[in-house]
Each structure stands twice: as C-alpha cells, then as structure tokens.
Amino acid sequence: MRAIPVVALSAALSVVVAAAPALAVTPPLIAAIGIPGEDLGTQQDAGAVEVRYADGRHQILHPSGYHAGDRFGTAVAVLDVDGDSVSDVVVGAPGRDVGTTADAGAVYLYRGSSTGLHLWKVLTQGSGGVPGPAQAGAAFGSALSWSAGSSSTPRSLTVGAPRWDAGGATDAGAVAILSLTRSADPAVTGTLLTENSPQLGSSAQPGDRLGAAVQGPGALAAPGRTVNGAKGAGAVYVRVDPQVDAYTRISQDTPNMPGTAEAGDGFGSALSYGAPSGLWIGVPGEDVGSLTDAGMVNTFGDTNEDGIPAEPGPAYTQNTSGPGGPIAGSAEAGDRFGAALASYTGEQSDSDVVLVGVPGEDLGSVRDAGMVNEIWGGGASLTQANTAGIEEAGDRFGSSLVAGNGFGGNWNPRILVGAPGEDAGAGAVVVVSNGAAIWKQVTGSPEAGDGYGSAEASRLG
Template sequence: MITTSVRAGFVTVALVLGGLAATPAQADDLPTDECPAGYRADFNGDGFADSVVADPYATVAGHTQAGRLVVLYGDADGRVGEGAREVLTQGADAIGGGPETGDRFGFALSVADIDCDGFTDVVVGTPYEDLGSTVDSGWVQIVWGAASGLGTGGVARGVSKRDFGAPIRANDQFGYAVDTQEDWTDGATGAPNAYVLAIGSPGSDVNGHDDAGWVGVETAVDGGSNRFSVTQDTPGVAGAAEAGDRFGAAVAVGQFRGATGTIDVAVGSPNEDVGSVTDAGSVTIVQDIYDEPTGAAYDQNSPGVPGVAEAGDRFGRSLADIRVASTSHLAVGVPGEDIGSARNAGSVQLFTATGVPLNTLSPRTGLTQNTAGVSGVAESGDLFGDRLAFAPPTTGDRVTRLVVGVPGEDAAAADSGLVQVFPITNLDDETTLRQDSSGVPGAVDAGDRFGASLAVVTGPTEKALLVGVPDDVDHPGGMVNVIPFSGGFERRAWVPGQGGVPAGGSRFGATLASAGR
C-alpha cells in the first residue's frame, strides 16, 4: 500500500487543461538534443548490455504475488546479461513503497535513459498496487540507473493518476501497460530529459462507464515536462468511452501519423465493441502529442485492413513498433481472431507509416498461421499474436524482424507454445522456434506456453531474442530462453537458482523489456 502520491527526486511542471496539455513548442522547433550516445540496455554505464526480467507473481517477504525484478548485467564476455545479478523489490530504500500481497510489481516494464545521464532507467508498472485504502488503483515507478547499478541512482520517482490531475479510484489498474522513448529522433527534442512516457489504465471508469479506460502521457523537452490524459471521450479522439473497452490495455510510443519529428502514442482497446460486435477491439493513434493531440482509430472494419471485426477478436491486445530510417512499422496483435472454424487461432495486422512531411499509417499484410509461407496451421487456442516484439537492424545484421508469440500452440504437446520470426521485408522467410529447436534449452511439455512474453535486447556485441516461459513445467519458477540474432554466441537460458540467477522465482519471465539501438 502506498500512502504518498509522488516521491521526491524529480521536478515536473504539469499543465493539464481539460484533459489536454497546454500546447508546447513543436518538437522540430526545439534545440538540438545533447543526450550522450550509447546503448539503451546499460543500467550501470559500463558499456556492456544488461537486461531486466520481471516476476510479478513472486513472493516477497511472505507476500504472495508482490513481485520482483531480476537485473542481469553484462560483462566483458560480450553476451547480454551474463555478468552479475541482483534482485530489486519494493521496500528497498531506492525503490520505495513496500511489498504487499497482490501488488504484482513488474507487471509492465519499459526501459529508456529518461533523465539523460547515460544510464538506462526502468519504468515499472504495478497495476494492482493499493494507494491508501483504494484497492488496485495502480502505481508506476521510475527506477534510476547509475554507475553502481540499477536502483542506486536516487529514490525511484512514483507516478499515479493524481499527477495527471485525475482522481484515483479502485480497480483503475494504472500501470497495466507502459512504454517510453527517450532522445527522440536523435535531435528532434531538446536536452536534458527528452522523453515521452505513456501509461495505460484500462480499468479506469470514464464518465460513468466502467472499465472504459484511460491513458496518461508525460512529455519532457529542454528540462520541463507536460502531462495530459486521453480517453475516448477526449475532444478530437475518435470513438466514445464505453463500459468494458479497456482503452490503454496496450500502449506503444512511436511515430505513426503525425508530422515528421513529432511523437504519437498507439493505444490498444482490445475489448472495444465495433458497432454491435462485442470485444472486437480497436487501436487509437494519438498523434502529434507535442502539439494538439488528436486520435484516429483503426479496427478490422477500417478500409484496407484485411478481415472483418468479429466478436472476441481482441484487436489491439498487443502492440509493437519500430522506426527504421524514415519508415515506422506498427504490429497489432489479434489473438482472439477465428480462422475458419479454429477459434482464437490469432492473427497479426501490420501497418507502415512513411513520407515527408506527413506520415500516413497504411494497412499492410495480415499474418496468420494459414498465410502462405508461414509454418504451421491455424488451430483453436493458438493465440498467434498474443505477444509481439521487433528486432532492429544492427551492424553485421541489417535485418529488421517481427517476432510473434504463439503461447497456446499445440506443438509437440498441448499449449507448449512456439515463436515465429519474420524478416519485415521478406515475410515468407519465417523461422519457427520451439523448446525442441536446435540449441534451445528446455524440453517441450504440455502447458509450457513458450512465447508468453518476448523482448529483444541489443548490445555492442550481441543482439538477442528473449523468450519468456514463466509456466515451464521442468522449471516451476519460470525461465527465459536467450536466442542470439548476432554475435556468434550460443543459445542459452536464465533459470532461477541456476547460473547465478537468484532463486525464489514464481513465474520468472512473465514480463520482459526490449532495449538497445
């Protein structure tokens, strides 16, 4: 339980007017960014690639599902996360709060160098945190990186809905989804503290509509910051707040529709009703957030989007984005999509945005396991697209890849799961990974749900795909498979109690965070 609304350690200027921020200068007009260059996967600034793995269901000090983070530092061998390890929980001096039953600290994660000091920071969502007597209202903390490690760079900054001028209520689930970008477009924003932070609160009630959903956005340029909130009742935003929409269940910060050099936020509403079709789902692009935000909505009835909105599709359950050169890619997970008679087989819808001076977000391919060139067959309960991640191009590996989690796949056993990897410019050249794939640690067992979480971490010498298997049968505390895309290193796994990874896991790997340029 948290009894204070904001912890010391960061000063902001909140300008909240009728749900929208007062208009700051457009990002393109701001001074040149001076944030130090480096990899956004380096919590202690030593030049080696680090990772953070959350176990939001871990027992801490006797409190079940209090949650913890395991930090895996890189070292001189060049591999991601193969150096020292440490555990972070609420209650530590630099974290604040206190571990309590059901908090689920680490339910959502995002990483960025938010304070522009050369050390990667971690945004931690704890959507089931009680604030005072308000149950499950949710809380977000920014845990600072520093030379001596994550969580040693000053007291973590706490954020709640109060900081956006909004009342906190029971079951808001503030922090259910988080995403952040720092140092936007390498010069489009000013220094210091150039970042955008988006926080989803899908359990928020809006104008009397239960669980309609709400999103808070914090933007910072040139040392100051602004905050505003967005719902489907915000003027200029498409749609209308309705009970059960869960607007904010997924968020992604990127550049999708707005002017070049500005920033947008994609917001998933997986339980949105499209017309009379229940829980079909939609995605709203809140664009030009440095100017006067507006929002355009997309669903499976939008022009150019393949398929049709159907009950229970859950379009927008997951989101992933990447910008390569002047093109942005947005992937939308639709895990409840029925393919023929196969219920909840799942699909992924791709969009691209390109062009100067304005971007147009255009529907691209819709992927399923029945798409020509894709391995496997769409089957009931596969949940293709339940989790998504992009792997960026890097030196020595210039391929941009989309990674799709299929945790309900019946591979060699029911719900054992798999992951499929698609080069974005050649979707036919897909690779399938399972726990019985060559070199992948572990064994295929019913209920493993391999691919229940995904991330890609890029360091100076290795780019690795992280695949969470929090329900692994052979490792009841959970595990994470580490599958290199580059660097020439072996496939390996992180398992609580093995290889220096701290013991005590419950569902280790339930949440992962992508990082790195």
C-alpha cells in the same frame, strides 16, 4: 533464423548486486525481467523484478512496503531518463493501493548507477505531476512504453490504466502520457486520455480497456472495445500525424483492413513498430476459418507522401504464404498467434524482421508449448527445442518478446523470449544472440505461479 546451438551466455550470473563493490565504469544492464506473481514473505503476488548486468551481477527489485496483490513487475521498461548513458528502469505495479484507494496502481522509477539501481520516484495518479486522480481498480501501470525524445526534449513515458472508469463506463480505460525532464530530479508533467477526450474523438464504453497495450504516445490499444456490436473485437487509436494531437480509431471494420471485427478478437492486444509496414497489431483471439483463437496480425502502415502511416496494410496468420511469409506452422485453435510482438533490423535495410509470439502453439503432442514466428524472416521460427530448454506442456513460450540489434548498432539480432509457464508457472526467459541460453530466477526462490518472464525489457538497438 536458423536452428541455434546452445551456449552458456550467462554462466556466471549468480551474484546479487547489493553485495558487489562500486565500479568505476557502470556495466550495461542486459535485461529487466518481471516476476509479477512473486510471493514476498506472506504477501502473495506482491511481485518483483530481476535485473541482469553484463558483468554477471544480479539485482532484485521490489518496494520496501510491498503488499499482497501489488503485482509489481507486470510491466517493465528500460530507458535513460537523466541522459547520463546509464540505464534506468521503470516498473508497473497495477495492483498497488494508493492510500486507501485499492488497486489504483503505481509506477516505480529506479535510477541506474555503478552500485546498481536505486529507487528514485514513485508515480501515482493525483500527485507529483501525474494526471489523475487515483481511482480504485484502475490498474495504473499495467502497460508501459517510452520514447527517447532528443537532447533538448523530455523523455516521454506512456502508462496504461486499462481498468479506469471513464464517466459511467466501467473499465473503459485510460492512458497517461508523461514527460520527464532530463535531470537528477526529473520533473513530471502529463496528460490523461480516455476515449471521451477530444483528442481521441470517441466515446468510452464499459470494458474497452484502453491502455491494455501502448506503443509510445502514437498507438493506444483498447482490445476490449465493442465494434459494431461485437464485444471485445478491439480497436487501436493511432496518431497518424505526430504534429497533430488528434488520433484516428482503427479496427478490423476500418475500410480495407483485412479481417472482420468479431467478438473476442482482441485487436490491439499487442503492438509494435516495424518497417516497412509501420504499426503491427496483434489479434490473438481471431478465428481463422473454424479455428477458434488461432490468431492474426494486422498492419497499419502504408504511408502517404509525407511518410505518415495512413492506411491498412497486409495481415498475417500461420497460414500466410505470400509476401512476408512463408510462416512456420499452421493455424490451429487456441494458438493465439499475435499475443506478443517485437522487431529487429533485418539484413535488408528496407525491412525489419517481425517476431510474433504464439504461446498456445502445440508442438507435436505437447500442448501450449509455444512458438515464435518470424515475418520477413524466411519462414524461420523459434521454439525451445531449437534455442534452449525443453518443450513442455503449458510453457507458453512466446508470451512476451524483446528484440533489437545489440549494442553499437551492429547487425546482430538479440532476442528475449518469455516462457512464464515453465516449471509449473515459475517461468523462464530464453536469450538468443549468436547462441542461446535459458534464464531462470536466481535471486529469491523460483516458485510455481511466479510468472518469471511475464514481462521483460532491455536496451537493445
């Protein structure tokens, strides 16, 4: 991607949706931005989500009974549950207490309408069809991913609970795979998977954190997994055949997988799908030579004759110059290349452009300013200097990513990049689409530590 001129994409975005009249046609929802560190009254880190619409309206979401430490907005997803072509929003609050069960976590479902989003359902483990039970400290709602299904099948919502204790293994993690029927009152059913489940065919270990990252029901990450004695090397459970319930565990010790499983690599810290390599796997703690935590991205997607991902593909670092490269910058200690991933359809129909967040990238003397690299993007990169905003120490630009090709399926990349460290941690989101703009919180008061942009979601093609 070329250096992009700054234009005012959202100069009029200043009205809270509650004050707006009902409209005959519901405007598209542009994005939902997580603010998990938002203080509400005296309740620190209760959390909130800011929603932006194409007509310039805004809406702030938070539960009516918020509490300190809920961290509502840690994860967000935008989908259409009931099939009315209006965007609905799902929000994770992993610090939410369920009754007297502290930090069990909850997921909030909001229904879209011409007057904005309205609370629809609260999903907690052990009730309403959600498999459980609620468990203290499980952090249900830490990660979210959804699959659209078809006109005759339910929506699938995958929810991570990475602090779930499985058997006697503390923080081994769990994943709930939920089905939501297409209706004004969607019924919820689901399956809870742990590493002890027959489908995963493994054994839960303390600190594995299964569910810290998920990509639909097909890829479930356990970035804290100990692999051949290397604590925190990480692993991912991949459903290589969608017609079969069994998963295959992959790691950097899988035959032909580039790299070596090492302590603290965090293989699976981020996940994304992108052609032609299938599943892209972030390994932000990977050491590149003597460069600690420089980061790597592995792939698992060379396909068999049935088109099913079957074996490891190439790996990438900021030193890669071969196929998919060159990649801007160079590997440096603490870059954490691979901390976030997203993709959009490139101009060549057989290849996606994969975006890789590098939130620890130093730009000149500006430490941890952050960068986004493009793989199969001709060596292009995004920084705040060539998009919008000013590079500052600790911005961590590239901590979260959303990408797509805009509405209508036209080739027009639309990219949202989170910089949750902007303005002493108040946070920002940079929007790139035939220009660039920087968004900061406009509903409520931006404050240090809010983390605006820690998570984000949008309905992009």
